[in-house]
Amino acid sequence: MLIAGCVSIPERDWQTRIGHYSVDDVKLDLGHPESCIGLDDGGTACSWITAKGRDGIDKLVLTFGSNGKLTTSNRVHFQ
Numbered sequence: 001m002l003i004a005g006c007v008s009i010p011e012r013d014w015q016t017r018i019g020h021y022s023v024d025d026v027k028l029d030l031g032h033p034e035s036c037i038g039l040d041d042g043g044t045a046c047s048w049i050t051a052k053g054r055d056g057i058d059k060l061v062l063t064f065g066s067n068g069k070l071t072t073s074n075r076v077h078f079q
Contacts, residue, residue, distance in 0.1 A: 014062065014073035021070040026062060034059070042066030047076075055079065 012029070014021075023046060027033070033046035043065045051058040056079040063072045 014060075014070065018070050018072070022068050023062075023064050026070070030060075039063070043071065050075070 017025075023033075023036075023044065026046070026048075030048045033048050036044055036046040038044055043063055045061060045063045047059045047061045049057055050060045056077055059076045059078070061074045061076055062070060065071045
């Protein structure tokens, strides 16, 4: 018998944190990101898996400006 489990992270309002929340603040909330990449403008984009189940994986992708502060948040679903 195969039992598929689900993992999920509670929803947060990232829009209200834009401009003042840092990657270190997010790490305190969500733990270390799955991955981070440097951007051409000197910023960083990091992703966290927020849900995993039979229908795919949901990720939260946050970008941070060259000043280290949150600039955008996006939720992405992969099947």
